[in-house]
Amino acid sequence: MEEYKSSLPGFLGTIDTAISRIESVLLAAGVLLMAANTISNVVGRFVFQSSLFFSEELNRILIILVTFAGISYAARQGRHIRMSAIFDALPPRPRKVMMIIISLVTAVFMLGLAWYSTQYILTQAGRGRVLPSLQIPVWIILVWVPVGFFMTGLQYLLTAIKNLIEKDIYLSTNVIEGYEENEQEV
Numbered sequence: 001m002e003e004y005k006s007s008l009p010g011f012l013g014t015i016d017t018a019i020s021r022i023e024s025v026l027l028a029a030g031v032l033l034m035a036a037n038t039i040s041n042v043v044g045r046f047v048f049q050s051s052l053f054f055s056e057e058l059n060r061i062l063i064i065l066v067t068f069a070g071i072s073y074a075a076r077q078g079r080h081i082r083m084s085a086i087f088d089a090l091p092p093r094p095r096k097v098m099m100i101i102i103s104l105v106t107a108v109f110m111l112g113l114a115w116y117s118t119q120y121i122l123t124q125a126g127r128g129r130v131l132p133s134l135q136i137p138v139w140i141i142l143v144w145v146p147v148g149f150f151m152t153g154l155q156y157l158l159t160a161i162k163n164l165i166e167k168d169i170y171l172s173t174n175v176i177e178g179y180e181e182n183e184q185e186v
Helices: 010-047 055-077 085-089 092-127 144-165
Strands: 170-172
Touching (some): 010 055, 010 144, 055 144, 055 170, 085 092, 092 144, 144 170
16 A cells, blocks of 8 residues: 555645544554454453453444544545535536535534534543543543544645645545546435
């Protein structure tokens, strides 16, 4: 697999590439650790007749990590859910304007969710609750929520900028809007 290279100019390209690397590390580490944890737990249960006492909690943490790193990745790849019946029926110029508005509104919502989830984490940190098995503070497992929302918000903001500076219509910073010849509309 080749390394991601942003098509955005200057500092924006640096930000886009950095987000891509963070996503890659988080997703790869999360999935690999989840697989290793699950396999270790199965081996422990069937070979040694003893499960890993922390396995379920660790997988819960990793699912949160993969989910919220994954929303940023999906936005980068243009794989987010779209309802495009009206969008697809429009001529190119209004579609481009609509894509910029959609990207900006989505960025605002994602960054807003990052803010509110940070406030929630601060509330949880103040409560001092810990996980029963791992004995780590509950707020630590939730850190990935605002991180994922923040990276997704930045991704949509970069998509809006890409659409402002380029002639084509972009679903993300590197995915041009449209359907491939072998794709079918449903």
